[in-house]
Amino acid sequence: xxxxxxxxxxxxxxxxxxxxxxxxxxxxxxxxxxxxxxxxxxxxxxxxxxxxxxxxxxxxxxxxxxxxxxxxxxxxxxxxxxxxxxxxxxxxxxxxxxxxxxxxxxxxxxxxxxxxxxxxxxxxxxxxxxxxxxxxxxxxxxxxxxxxxxxxxxxxxxxxxxxxxxxxxxxxxxxxxxxxxxxxxxxxxxxxxxxxxxxxxxxxxxxxxxxxxxxxxxxxxxxxxxxxxxxxxxxxxxxxxxxxxxxxxxxxxxxxxxxxxxxxxxxxxxxxxxxxxxxxxxxxxxxxxxxxxxxxxxxxxxxx
Numbered sequence: 001x002x003x004x005x006x007x008x009x010x011x012x013x014x015x016x017x018x019x020x021x022x023x024x025x026x027x028x029x030x031x032x033x034x035x036x037x038x039x040x041x042x043x044x045x046x047x048x049x050x051x052x053x054x055x056x057x058x059x060x061x062x063x064x065x066x067x068x069x070x071x072x073x074x075x076x077x078x079x080x081x082x083x084x085x086x087x088x089x090x091x092x093x094x095x096x097x098x099x100x101x102x103x104x105x106x107x108x109x110x111x112x113x114x115x116x117x118x119x120x121x122x123x124x125x126x127x128x129x130x131x132x133x134x135x136x137x138x139x140x141x142x143x144x145x146x147x148x149x150x151x152x153x154x155x156x157x158x159x160x161x162x163x164x165x166x167x168x169x170x171x172x173x174x175x176x177x178x179x180x181x182x183x184x185x186x187x188x189x190x191x192x193x194x195x196x197x198x199x200x201x202x203x204x205x206x207x208x209x210x211x212x213x214x215x216x217x218x219x220x221x222x223x224x225x226x227x228x229x230x231x232x233x234x235x236x237x238x239x240x241x242x243x244x245x246x247x248x249x250x251x252x253x254x255x256x257x258x259x260x261x262x263x264x265x266x267x268x269x270x271x272x273x274x275x276x277x278x279x280x281x282x283x284x285x286x287x288x289x290x291x292x293x294x295x296x297x298x299x300x301x302x303x304x
Contacts, residue, residue, distance in 0.1 A: 022039060025115075026113045028113055030055075031056040033054050043087075045090030062168055067151075071149065075102065075103050081101050082098060084124075085099065085151055099117070100117045101114050102115055127144070140237070140238045142157070145233045146232045147231055152168065172233060179205060196230070201219065202218070203219050204240070220236055220237075255294065263298055265279065268300075270291075270298055272284075
């Protein structure tokens with residue numbers, strides 16, 4: 001049996017790749033498309049002539065030159081690379097994709113290309129892991145954020161809950177804009193812990209969701225480890241019942257109840273080493289002023 005000749009191999013590859021069921025896109029280091037097979041043209045909704053005139057930024061809304069440069073560098077250095085991102089077809093529909101790339105040099109011109117097979121990320125292991133045992137209700141939305149390439153996968157539920165079509169607005173450093181000012185420092189502290197080492201965050205926060213509505217949400221995030229180092233952050237947001245939101249008290253009322261608990265514990269004593277001020281780590285004069293403002297009388301909590 002004779003081995004296949006180069007022309008035969010080329011013809012076979014062209015038939016498999018050019019008319020294959022997987023999308024193939026080839027671009028140069030500047031992000032200019034140089035080739036697209038028929039499957040990619042169909043998925044994005046352009047004919048071949050239209051598509052090869054485009055740059056990656058024209059159909060990849062999360063594209064940045066820095067991200068592309070990093071992907072190209074890893075592809076060339078390692079022989080291949082994988083990245084998650086979003087594509088947008090000619091109708092404006094955005095969908096998550098996983099891209100598997102290999103380097104290729106055009107021998108006649110020495111042009112460096114990055115050739116990528118593009119697949120629907122919703123069928124990927126990473127996407128299934130993100131949803132596993134979490135997204136069983138329309139009230140829950142989940143995400144998976146990769147620290148290396150800063151890509152984020154977001155479930156359709158979460159996009160709908162948050163009222164956005166842009167997954168980038170749900171990255172941890174952007175999500176903080178949806179929180180009230182008093183929760184910002186708590187959020188930032190958790191983010192530092194999440195990237196330093198394994199950490200799990202569970203907080204109940206009021207979040208700005210679709211239509212600018214302030215929704216009470218249970219936020220659960222955890223570090224994703226790869227080889228002992230943190231490679232990403234995964235988590236989900238769950239809308240809680242409005243009845244739970246109604247049970248929340250104002251900051252002033254919460255402060256009042258806190259002071260009353262301290263007074264009961266100290267038998268109405270405010271100052272001194274055994275007073276409520278010491279327990280609450282607050283100056284006695286300041287505490288007296290706060291009690292007056294909140295209409296708290298220490299005598300009411302003294303055992304006679």
